[in-house]
Amino acid sequence: MADTSDIKKGFKMLLDGVPFAVVDHQFVKPGKGQAFIRTRLKNMMTGAVIDRTFKSGEKLDKADTEERTMQYLYPEGDARVFMDTRSYEQLSLTNEQLGENVHYLLDGTEVDVMLFEGRPIGVTPPTFVELLVTETEPGFKGDTSSNTTKPATLETGLQVNVPLFVNTGDRLKVDTRTASYVERVKG
Amino acid sequence: MPEPADVAVVQVLELRAAMLAAIRRFFAERDFIEVETPAIVPSPGLDVHLSAFEVRSSTGERVGWLATSPEYQMKRLLSAGAKRIFQLCRSYRSDEHGSHHEREFTMLEWYRADATSDDLIRDTEELVAFVANSLDQPAPEVQPPWQRMTVDEALQFHANLTLDSLNGDEQRFFRVWAEQVQPRLGNERPIVVTDWPASMASLAQLKPNGMADRFEAFFIGVELCNGFGELTDAEEQRRRFERDQVERRAAGLPVYPIDECFLADLERGMPQSGGNALGVDRLLMLLLRATSIQAVMPFPAERL
Numbered sequence: 001m002a003d004t005s006d007i008k009k010g011f012k013m014l015l016d017g018v019p020f021a022v023v024d025h026q027f028v029k030p031g032k033g034q035a036f037i038r039t040r041l042k043n044m045m046t047g048a049v050i051d052r053t054f055k056s057g058e059k060l061d062k063a064d065t066e067e068r069t070m071q072y073l074y075p076e077g078d079a080r081v082f083m084d085t086r087s088y089e090q091l092s093l094t095n096e097q098l099g100e101n102v103h104y105l106l107d108g109t110e111v112d113v114m115l116f117e118g119r120p121i122g123v124t125p126p127t128f129v130e131l132l133v134t135e136t137e138p139g140f141k142g143d144t145s146s147n148t149t150k151p152a153t154l155e156t157g158l159q160v161n162v163p164l165f166v167n168t169g170d171r172l173k174v175d176t177r178t179a180s181y182v183e184r185v186k187g
Numbered sequence: 188m189p190e191p192a193d194v195a196v197v198q199v200l201e202l203r204a205a206m207l208a209a210i211r212r213f214f215a216e217r218d219f220i221e222v223e224t225p226a227i228v229p230s231p232g233l234d235v236h237l238s239a240f241e242v243r244s245s246t247g248e249r250v251g252w253l254a255t256s257p258e259y260q261m262k263r264l265l266s267a268g269a270k271r272i273f274q275l276c277r278s279y280r281s282d283e284h285g286s287h288h289e290r291e292f293t294m295l296e297w298y299r300a301d302a303t304s305d306d307l308i309r310d311t312e313e314l315v316a317f318v319a320n321s322l323d324q325p326a327p328e329v330q331p332p333w334q335r336m337t338v339d340e341a342l343q344f345h346a347n348l349t350l351d352s353l354n355g356d357e358q359r360f361f362r363v364w365a366e367q368v369q370p371r372l373g374n375e376r377p378i379v380v381t382d383w384p385a386s387m388a389s390l391a392q393l394k395p396n397g398m399a400d401r402f403e404a405f406f407i408g409v410e411l412c413n414g415f416g417e418l419t420d421a422e423e424q425r426r427r428f429e430r431d432q433v434e435r436r437a438a439g440l441p442v443y444p445i446d447e448c449f450l451a452d453l454e455r456g457m458p459q460s461g462g463n464a465l466g467v468d469r470l471l472m473l474l475l476r477a478t479s480i481q482a483v484m485p486f487p488a489e490r491l
Contacts, residue, residue, distance in 0.1 A: 026285055026286060026287075027283070027284060027285025027286070027287070027288055028285070028287075028365045028369070029236070029283060029285075029288065030236075030361065030364065030365075030369070030403075030410055031403075031410060031413045031464070032234055032236060032237075032387060032389055032413060033236050033357075033361045033364070033387070034236055034357070034358065034361035034362075034365075035236065035282070035283070036361070036362065036365045036366075038365065038366065051366075053362060053365060053366050055358075055362075056282070
């Protein structure tokens with residue numbers, strides 16, 4: 001059994017059967033009063049963030065979670081199939097479970113799959129991925145400085161705002177944390 | 188969870204030295220004398236929510252505890268005839284650690300004989316403004332007078348609750364205070380919160396309205412100090428200590444002894460007094476808008 005002294009960033013606990021990860025935490029204690037740990041928790045199933053305050057010393061249920069590096073293989077109906085590169089074990093996550101992250105999956109992409117009580121609940125894609133532009137308005141040559149942007153659709157269906165000089169067929173580096181354009185990749 | 192040092196060490200040393208010098212100058216100009224009291228004491232304070240470090244000799248014999256605040260001994264100096272005293276010292280609380288807490292921290296305590304809590308609130312406002320000016324931290328928002336609010340008003344304003352509706356449920360009070368009230372106190376300018384429930388009076392006298400003659404100042408959601416119109420009634424003080432001991436025993440906490448020398452000196456006579464305890468590390472953190480007290484200490488526990 002864990003207690004509030006185990007709380008740190010990334011600590012995973014069970015609340016009403018749902019796994020939550022600590023995003024932020026603060027020890028609060030009036031000089032003459034009860035001590036609490038104020039936390040911000042991320043629901044690992046839905047991604048929703050909640051605030052929760054625990055009494056200092058309160059017992060906590062540690063969530064049984066495990067992260068494994070896996071390779072994306074292919075889509076299968078409403079789901080995506082991944083393979084453990086060491087054990088060759090395969091498992092699948094639904095597009096709903098993957099949420100926005102479906103946009104970062106290309107054949108062979110390595111992701112961290114989060115397992116809760118042995119079942120997959122979500123993935124963390126690489127921080128940066130390279131994706132091809134499949135559709136955007138024709139670019140303006142020479143305009144590499146202005147802050148004006150235009151929408152572009154990438155090969156996975158992801159839409160990002162890009163500088164005007166970007167063309168269909170260009171390869172872009174995308175930051176998966178913010179779903180945003182970083183730079184055009186040469187070649 | 189080591190915080191990145193957002194103020195470099197040498198700069199921290201210079202700022203701390205300037206702050207301590209300013210505090211000493213402030214009190215010297217007001218005819219206070221600086222005093223020293225022991226760090227190892229026979230009773231570390233009976234407050235149910237404070238835990239102390241026990242001190243043992245090399246033979247395993249208990250010598251005492253590290254003081255959680257120098258309060259008892261400073262009040263004994265008032266009984267002995269001192270009129271205006273202040274102290275800058277380390278205080279020790281064994282179970283407190285977070286971005287606003289260190290187990291070992293610097294406390295400023297001062298007492299005025301023949302004074303009220305109002306006088307102490309004024310001291311506090313002037314002191315903080317004086318320190319800010321001395322540090323060259325232009326801080327118009329800390330200039331006196333500060334806003335004042337009662338505990339009941341703060342509860343109503345920030346949590347839409349009254350003290351009456353909490354019906355003496357201290358657990359609930361502290362939770363609501365921690366979650367909804369304190370984070371919003373003093374966000375623009377420091378605020379003084381007065382009229383605490385009598386059960387949270389600790390060493391404060393009671394006001395004619397039945398509330399504790401206790402005040403706390405908050406700035407940017409951080410508790411900066413706790414002051415009292417001091418209780419001078421030895422019998423009432425003993426009753427409160429005994430009640431604290433019962434509560435500690437019931438909660439399975441170590442039951443610290445009652446400081447009989449302190450009670451004897453109260454009995455002998457302590458003048459009507461006001462006192463205040465202020466967290467010096469927090470003051471510097473707030474004036475510099477640092478994110479933690481660790482950022483303004485050369486050796487927080489995690490860098491030792």
